[in-house]
Amino acid sequence: MESFDSLVSYAWFILGGAAATLELTVLSCTLGLIVSLIAGLSLLSKKLLVRWAARTYIELFRGTSLFVQLFAAYFVLPLAGIPLSPIQAGVLAIGLNGGAYGAEVVRAAIQAVGNDQREATIALNLTRWQAMRWIIFPQAVPLMLPTFGNLAIETMKATAIASLISVSELTFQAQMVRTQTGGTALPFITILITYLAIASMMMALVRWLERRLSRGLVSVRT
């Protein structure tokens, strides 16, 4: 049995991975969000080519595993002259993967805003862009938020896969401790609690956003 002191220091070592997990999560979610919006709006474009491009991206990323995408980003892109750091490759793969799912959420939420709202914008002579920017999109956001919250947590959990390309995030650190000490309980209980803590923080943030962004819509819902 190891001393309490060394247990604590191993735990700290693992927690050191939380920084990389958070970095991967924040960057992947940001990339995923931007890509979701672009691809989601593209799915609703009037131009066939734009819709087709978005559809291809989505099917490509949903139809292959994140594992394959990560390895492609880390090992194949350098062959094409685009060398990426492990973090960059992780963010690219995880972000684009999340974006493919997010795009459908954006599309569905925008379509869920009633046609009567669209007709009112036409009667008020707004351009298509103004209608989207000021009327349709703001009403779609509260509809997207719950699903986006779930996607963000999925993204956070998916960052563990970056341990495979040696990003020293939580899972990677836990594996290190496990191979060094042979102990399994400590490393896995530590990361379990840490992932859970990050997830609850994210959930709280999403709920706060939901309250903020559904002004005027809340009294209808309750």
Add this chain to the structure above:
Amino acid sequence: MTSSSSYSGLEEASSKPHLCGAAKRGSAAVPHHSNPDRPETPIIEFREVGKSYGTFTILDKLSFSVRPGEHLALIGPSGSGKTTILRLLMTLETVTAGEILIDGRSLNREERSGKIVQASEAHLRRMRAEIGMVFQHFNLFPHKTVLENVTLAPVLTSRLSKEEAKNRAFELLDKVGLTNKADEYPARLSGGQKQRVAIARALALQPKILLLDEITSALDPELVEEVLSVITDLRNETNMTMLLVTHEMSFAKDFADRVLFFEQGKIIEDGPPAKIFQEPDHERTRSFLRKVIAAGQRV
């Protein structure tokens, strides 16, 4: 509700010269009849307009015209095409045959490099500037306050600065009796209040033509009056051309200078309300009115 002062913003709009310089406006509250020197261009003209969905034809070769400042009531049984006519005018639907002219200019076609083609979005936007619409279900923007609902379009279409739009919005909200609700969200208003906001919102763009589609039929009976009295004021104090689709015959009678009775996309009867309601030419009109009376309406 009733007020004797004029809708100042609107007077201003109608005294502006027409873009195509065709029609001349008379003074407020007097319907405009033709100028002896030059026949007046109709503000709306349907020329053999057709509308069909696939093989299902709703309108076939429909022709009629409306003089500037006329107050038209469109009545007729359910499914006769009344809403379709307003939606074609608001460009919410596209015409499938024929042509609609607004103030002498084609709504659904335009000339581009010498050819007559389907109207582009840019052309539609220019034409829509003359037309406003109030919907049966209000269609207010739920995430915007009452004031924002009214100021949004004038500011975004760069007709007015934020300040001017706000001033005009307050004038209009005053007219509809809702200045005290300016900062509320629509969800907190009654149906009648919502519809009055929707009217103010449509007026903020100073349309020459106002389309009203069964604007009281989604309201509780006790809220109908407050909306109708706003419309009556508008009718008396502005020289907007107004097209009212309604199932309320007694209001159609008070409101309209001219009534069109539709059946299956055709105009069966066209004349002043006294004639249509008292001595219609057609048996179909009489049987429609009998049904309406049987349903408990006063005609």
